[in-house]
Each structure stands twice: as C-alpha cells, then as structure tokens.
Amino acid sequence: MTKTVRKTSLACAVLLGLAAPSQAQEATILVLDGSRSMWGQIDGVNKIVIARDVVGSILSEIPSDRDLGLTVYGHRRSGDCSDIETIVEPSQNTRDQINAAVAAINPRGRTPMIDAVTAAAETLGYEDRPATVILVSDGVETCNADPCNAALALNEQGVDFTAHVVGFGVGDDPDALAQMQCIAENTGGIFAAAENADELTAALGRVTEAAPEVAAGFEVTFRALLAGAEETPFGDDIRWTIAGPEDVLEEGSGNPFSLELSAGSYVATAEDGEVTLSADFSVSDRAREVEIIFPSRTGEASIAGPVEVVAGSQVDVTWTGPDEDLDFIGIGRADAAGSAQWTNYAYTTTGNPVSLLVPPEPGDYVIRYFRGEGESAIASHALRVLAAEATVDAPEAAVAGDTIRVTWTGPAYPSDFIGIGQVGSEEAEQWDNFTYVREGSPLDLVLPTEPGDYVIQYFMNQETYSLVSVPIMLTPAAASLEAPSVAVVGETIPVGWSGPANKDDFVGIGKVDAEGSEQWLNYTFVREGNPLRLEVPTMPGEYVIRYFMGQDDTILAENQIAVAGASAVITAPTAAPAGEMVRIEWDGPGYPDDFIAIGPADAEGSDRWQTYAYTREGSPLEVEVPEAPGNYEIRYFLAQGNTELTSVPLRVE
Structure with a gap:
C-alpha cells in the first residue's frame, strides 16, 4: 500500500513572490493595521497577537537578499489620520528589524488604510519602478472618503504598481469588504479574506505567491531517515522527485541525494517502495539540507520529555510514531476529554523533538501523541505545570493621564506585558494601556485619562493570563486657560495655560458645538511653551479654546472666544x-x-x-x-x- 503525506509548514511558500529572480529587483512593503480594532479577538486571541505570530513565522522563510519594508498605521496616536509610519525602509536583510517592529506595535488609533498604501507606494518610488504593497487590515477606511479612486490613481501613475489586500477578521462587513476588494482590483492585485491564524497564513501565501526561476545556484542535499532509528536502513533505495510550483525539475535515486537549485520554493518527494512522503522547502541564499522522516515500521508511538515545567514556557518533546498526515503532539489537562485534550499542539511534521508551548495555568497535564485521522491518542506522558511567578510594584494613587514607573519581576516571555484597566473589566478591556516587559524594569506606563479605581497587572501574552495585580486610584487631572475673549479672524493670540503637560497634550480652538476632531480647527502643543501662540480660524463666529490631553483627546479646560470678521x-x-x-x-x-x-x-x-x-x-x-x-x-x-x-x-x- 502506498501512503502519500504532504508536510506543510506555517510560513512555507508565504511571501515567496519576493523570491523570484528578475532583471530589476522589485521592492515590497508590508502595510500592517495598527488601529485600535486590532485588539479584537478571534477564538480568544487578540488579532494583533495572531498577526505578530504569523508575520514572525513568515519572516523566517524569506530570503535575506529581498528588498522588504514595513509601514504601520494607527499605532501611535488615537484619532489621528496622519498616524502612518514606515518603520523599516525596504532593503535587504530586514527580517529581524520587521519582526521586532511588528512585535512592538501597540494598536490605538484610526484606519487611514489607503493613505498608508499611498505612503508605502511613494517610499517604493512606484512612479519610477515596479512596486508591490501588501495590505493587512481588519476594518473599514475611517479617514479617506474615496479609497477606490485613490487606488485607481496609484495604478495610473505607477510604472507597475500592485496592491494586494488581506481582510483579516472583517467578517461580512459589506463596507470593509467592498473597499478592500476595490483597492486590490483597481491596482491589479488580489483580495483575500481571513478569519483566523491559518486563514491569514494562507491568504498571505495566496497574494504573494510567484513562480521562481530554476537555475543553478545553491546545493541542496536530501536525506530519508526513519523515525526513532539512529541509522537509516534505506541505503540508496530512495526515489526522489524535486518539483517547483508548476513543473517537475529533477528525478533520481540515492540517499543522500544532491541537487543545485536557485532561490525559491520547492517540493521534495521521497519513495521507499511502500510509503511516499513529501516536504515543502525553500532555498534562500546558501546551501541547505532537507530531511524527510519516514514512520517507524511497527506503527507504535512513544513520548519522552520533562516531568515538571513552569507555566508558559517551551518544552521539547521527543517522540516516535507513524508520523502520518496531520499527526500531532498535544498538551492538555490530565482530566480533559475530546478536543480539550490539546490546549496547545505541534504537528509531528515540524520535526523531532517538537517544541510545545506550556499552558499558562498551573496543574496536572498530559502530553499525548494524536493520530491525525480520528484524533485518537496512541501515546502519553504526564507533566506537572508549576505556577509562573511575578510581582508588580507601582504607586497606590496617581493623576489620570500621567506616566508612572512600574517595577516588575516575572517570566518575561516574548510579548508579556504590564497593563492597566478599570476594576472589574474582562477580556481585552482589562488593559486600557500597556507596555511590553521587554522594555525592562522599571518601565513607563501611561495611565488612562478617566479617573477611578484601576488595577495594574502582569499579563502572560498566551491567553492574556494575569499572574499578579495591584490596585491604583486615578484622580482627575486639572487644567486652566487664560486667553482673550474676543479676537479677529486669522489673528494669532497668546494663550496662557496650566495643566499636566503630558506627552502630546495640546490647546486647540474650534466651534462651540463641534464634536470629535472638529473641536480643533487650529491647535498648538503645550510643549511649545507658555504662553502659547494660537492662530484664530478665518470664519467669524463663537468658538471655544480647549486644553486637550493628547491621549484620547480628553478635554480638561475650555474658554469661550468671539471671533469677529476682518476687512480689507x-x-x-x-x-x-x-x-x-x-x-x-x-x-x-x-x-x-x-x-x-x-x-x-x-x-x-x-x-x-x-x-x-x-x-x-x-x-x-x-x-x-x-x-x-x-x-x-x-x-x-x-x-x-x-x-x-x-x-x-x-x-x-
């Protein structure tokens, strides 16, 4: 009987459109949504956390000699349509920079989707050379009235400009879907929707897939091994087929088997007369080895690993077993049943040993070998998970909107963070503001602008599990303004002020009945000094001068002013x-x-x-x-x- 198993990797073939060699290297910028809506959850996990994990996995597969950059929007300021930043300029060897930048994104603002695409296109010099933008967004455009026409203008002005769009977690929102599809269609790009981590990976693969040229380049050595065996029993009796995205490139026998391949994405297939196995792999900038592990001939399985670990850590698990399609190693509660038997898991196709993420809650767990067909457990290993310890030291009271110093201890796993939220809040509402623990101890934490009873907590990034919390009382912030009660249109007036002077606090002037960002037609940051020079609008009428906190545009003080017309x-x-x-x-x-x-x-x-x-x-x-x-x-x-x-x-x- 011949059994065919195709081994797939989370990031394999994603962004390989960047790997196609050409006479003129086409540059690409990934545009990532950093707006506040990215704190929304899918299956209990924040969308921004899913995006970080997927992008991080993808980056490990991208050849280092590809020109790749990163633009993010909505990640620095709330209510600001100009909050667009190209954090990593497109260049070679940018994978680590992009990974670090994505891990540090703190969603907080609006969704200037098409303006971010335009900014990325300009960074790429799209009017002079081929350029590609890959947009990942989870919501409708909130800044530009007509993203469709803006995309069409980019297409008309560019040499060979393409915008691929991935709608992440937009569900059936008709406005968001229509806008995203329009941006892709008007630039000759692809639109793909994704509702979870696997779909996001597949969507990114779809919009960026391209066929690499095949030419002599880097030596790749292929080996067939037997699970659990120290030496291979195959000898030279392995038949190899190496294929590109479309065609078979080489066939031959041997173990090992060597071949020269250019940078790109490929599939290796090994046959031993009884079983046929396939593995996806990529070639970037150096020689490499590809191993295919054949299952043990007995069909039995075993698991070996530690008996005691700390919650949230990574544990290496050695296994033997059939290693057939979709077999996986999972960890779950000792008394769990059904799909609850695996809180976290890894496919056996990822290697031996596999690395498992330990759940955040302490207790008695079991690591099991699951068959992909039927999800039945055929081997197990008991594991005691110890509680992870953490401490947080912060003031008992502070002024709303201030920035305080927080001292902490804890496991400091990747993306763990210190967050502050109102007492009694649940899920993502448990943190209004947060700072990653990778910033060190002590770290700076910006307090919310609304007074009240809050708690500061140490969160493990996995399942946003709270390890410790301390209370803090936030008292109201106060401010005052001193300004003329009358002025002439266009005049620049002095405004004296007192207030917290937090980062990005500002004094603005707007109509009496204005709302939202219309409350400031003109403004000046308080960091410009005291008194400030504030320009009066050009339309006569009744206005209000207000002191705004930069965070959330909270109003602390206001003075009315009558603006008279000017004549000439x-x-x-x-x-x-x-x-x-x-x-x-x-x-x-x-x-x-x-x-x-x-x-x-x-x-x-x-x-x-x-x-x-x-x-x-x-x-x-x-x-x-x-x-x-x-x-x-x-x-x-x-x-x-x-x-x-x-x-x-x-x-x-």
Missing part, C-alpha cells in the same frame, strides 16, 4: 496692459504670509491667483499683470486657508 480695502487701476507691473494700495490685517493676487474673474481654488505679492512687502505693492488679456480680479487673501477678504475688478488689455 484694495485701491488699484481698473485696467492695465498685459505683462506690465500694476501698482496696488491695500489696507487689511497684514498677517504674516497674507498676499495680494491677480487671477481670472471666474476662477476657483488655487486658480484665483496667477501672480501675487506678500503684504509684508508694504503698501503700495507692485504686482505683475498676467499675459493673457481678459477680465481679472485683484484679491486680498488671508494666508490661513487662502481665505479671500475682498476683491476689485481688473481689465487686462
């Missing part, structure tokens, strides 16, 4: 010869960068000025008359918003 007068000839200089007298606010301009009488927008001179040059001004005869207007513009105050007609002869 222009005295100039009613006609002038084309191309000559005309003398213009004016009277008006004369703010820095205000200007007098000449433009067509029926023009709009920036077409309203063809020639101009700044008012700071005095009155009268000399302004050049346009070359084309016709009806024009001489206009006085406030620099802020190019607001027009007055105009007089001019006939150009």
Whole structure:
C-alpha cells in the first residue's frame, strides 16, 4: 500500500513572490493595521497577537537578499489620520528589524488604510519602478472618503504598481469588504479574506505567491531517515522527485541525494517502495539540507520529555510514531476529554523533538501523541505545570493621564506585558494601556485619562493570563486657560495655560458645538511653551479654546472666544496692459504670509491667483499683470486657508 503525506509548514511558500529572480529587483512593503480594532479577538486571541505570530513565522522563510519594508498605521496616536509610519525602509536583510517592529506595535488609533498604501507606494518610488504593497487590515477606511479612486490613481501613475489586500477578521462587513476588494482590483492585485491564524497564513501565501526561476545556484542535499532509528536502513533505495510550483525539475535515486537549485520554493518527494512522503522547502541564499522522516515500521508511538515545567514556557518533546498526515503532539489537562485534550499542539511534521508551548495555568497535564485521522491518542506522558511567578510594584494613587514607573519581576516571555484597566473589566478591556516587559524594569506606563479605581497587572501574552495585580486610584487631572475673549479672524493670540503637560497634550480652538476632531480647527502643543501662540480660524463666529490631553483627546479646560470678521480695502487701476507691473494700495490685517493676487474673474481654488505679492512687502505693492488679456480680479487673501477678504475688478488689455 502506498501512503502519500504532504508536510506543510506555517510560513512555507508565504511571501515567496519576493523570491523570484528578475532583471530589476522589485521592492515590497508590508502595510500592517495598527488601529485600535486590532485588539479584537478571534477564538480568544487578540488579532494583533495572531498577526505578530504569523508575520514572525513568515519572516523566517524569506530570503535575506529581498528588498522588504514595513509601514504601520494607527499605532501611535488615537484619532489621528496622519498616524502612518514606515518603520523599516525596504532593503535587504530586514527580517529581524520587521519582526521586532511588528512585535512592538501597540494598536490605538484610526484606519487611514489607503493613505498608508499611498505612503508605502511613494517610499517604493512606484512612479519610477515596479512596486508591490501588501495590505493587512481588519476594518473599514475611517479617514479617506474615496479609497477606490485613490487606488485607481496609484495604478495610473505607477510604472507597475500592485496592491494586494488581506481582510483579516472583517467578517461580512459589506463596507470593509467592498473597499478592500476595490483597492486590490483597481491596482491589479488580489483580495483575500481571513478569519483566523491559518486563514491569514494562507491568504498571505495566496497574494504573494510567484513562480521562481530554476537555475543553478545553491546545493541542496536530501536525506530519508526513519523515525526513532539512529541509522537509516534505506541505503540508496530512495526515489526522489524535486518539483517547483508548476513543473517537475529533477528525478533520481540515492540517499543522500544532491541537487543545485536557485532561490525559491520547492517540493521534495521521497519513495521507499511502500510509503511516499513529501516536504515543502525553500532555498534562500546558501546551501541547505532537507530531511524527510519516514514512520517507524511497527506503527507504535512513544513520548519522552520533562516531568515538571513552569507555566508558559517551551518544552521539547521527543517522540516516535507513524508520523502520518496531520499527526500531532498535544498538551492538555490530565482530566480533559475530546478536543480539550490539546490546549496547545505541534504537528509531528515540524520535526523531532517538537517544541510545545506550556499552558499558562498551573496543574496536572498530559502530553499525548494524536493520530491525525480520528484524533485518537496512541501515546502519553504526564507533566506537572508549576505556577509562573511575578510581582508588580507601582504607586497606590496617581493623576489620570500621567506616566508612572512600574517595577516588575516575572517570566518575561516574548510579548508579556504590564497593563492597566478599570476594576472589574474582562477580556481585552482589562488593559486600557500597556507596555511590553521587554522594555525592562522599571518601565513607563501611561495611565488612562478617566479617573477611578484601576488595577495594574502582569499579563502572560498566551491567553492574556494575569499572574499578579495591584490596585491604583486615578484622580482627575486639572487644567486652566487664560486667553482673550474676543479676537479677529486669522489673528494669532497668546494663550496662557496650566495643566499636566503630558506627552502630546495640546490647546486647540474650534466651534462651540463641534464634536470629535472638529473641536480643533487650529491647535498648538503645550510643549511649545507658555504662553502659547494660537492662530484664530478665518470664519467669524463663537468658538471655544480647549486644553486637550493628547491621549484620547480628553478635554480638561475650555474658554469661550468671539471671533469677529476682518476687512480689507484694495485701491488699484481698473485696467492695465498685459505683462506690465500694476501698482496696488491695500489696507487689511497684514498677517504674516497674507498676499495680494491677480487671477481670472471666474476662477476657483488655487486658480484665483496667477501672480501675487506678500503684504509684508508694504503698501503700495507692485504686482505683475498676467499675459493673457481678459477680465481679472485683484484679491486680498488671508494666508490661513487662502481665505479671500475682498476683491476689485481688473481689465487686462
């Protein structure tokens, strides 16, 4: 009987579209969603945690000589559509940088999805060379009114620009699906949806898969081994078939068997007369070995490993067994039944020994060998899981919005973090703000802006399991403002202030009844000094000057101000010869960068000025008359918003 088993790896063949050799190396940027919605959960795991794990696994498979970069949005500030950052410039050998950057993402902001794609395209120089952007997003665009047209513009302006889009955890949201599909279609890219970690891996593989050229390059040695045997019994009686994504490249016999391959993705198949096994593998920038493990001939299984480990750690498990399709080693509670017998698991195809992640809760567990067909356990090993210990030392009280120092001890597993949340909160609501323990001890923790009773906890990243918590009382933050009660449009006024002066706190001016980000038409960060210089908007009316906390845009103080209109007068000839200089007298606010301009009488927008001179040059001004005869207007513009105050007609002869 011949049994065919295909060994698959989580990251294998993903991003191999980057591995195709070509005359001009095409650069790629991964654009990752860092908005607050990435704290949402899938099967009890935060989406950002799933994305970190998948991207981390993928990066290990990417050849180091590929130009790859990373852009993230929504990861630094809430409510800011300009929060887009290219953290890693596209270059070779960027895998470690990207992995570290993704692991440090702290979702908190909005979703400027198409603007992030545009920023990545510009970084790649898409107008001059082929460029690819891979967007992973979990929500609808919240900043750009028309992402479809923006994507179409990128496609028209680029040399060979492509945007592939992966919708992660968007479910059946019609708006999100329509936008993402439109971005991909308008740039000739692929759209793929993913609702869990496996689907995310498959989707990334689909949008980035490409066929590598096959040419002489790096020597790959293939060996067939027998599970549990110290020496191979096969001799040279192994038939090998090596294939690329589309065609069989080489066939031959031997054990070992060697072949030269260029960088790319391949499948090796080994036959011993009874069993046929296949393994996916990739070649990057050096010679390598590929091993295929044949199951023991007896069909029995065994497991060996430690008898006592600390919760959350990694344990190496040595096994023997059939190693057939989808066989796996799992760890679960000793008294568990059904699928609860494996809280965590690893496929036997990943190697021997396999590395298992120990669950975070202490107690009696069993490691079992499970058959992929029927999921029956055929071997087991008892394991005692000891509690992981941690301590947290922080102030008992602090002002809301402040940054405090927290001292901690704990296991410091990858992505463990210290979080603060309101008393009684559950799941992801247990932390409003957090900092990874990899930042060291003590670390800085930003406090929420709402006063009340909170707890600071040490969380193991696995299942966001809390090891220890300490209470903290947050008292209200206070601020005050001192500013004029009246002003003229466009004027710059002094504003005195007192307040917490936290990072990114600012003073803004907006309409009385405005909401959201419309509460500040103009603003200045408090770090600019005291008093601040705040520019008044250009529309008359009733306004409010407010002190905002940079975190969550919380208002601490506000003063009302009445903004009166400004007037201007222009005295100039009613006609002038084309191309000559005309003398213009004016009277008006004369703010820095205000200007007098000449433009067509029926023009709009920036077409309203063809020639101009700044008012700071005095009155009268000399302004050049346009070359084309016709009806024009001489206009006085406030620099802020190019607001027009007055105009007089001019006939150009």
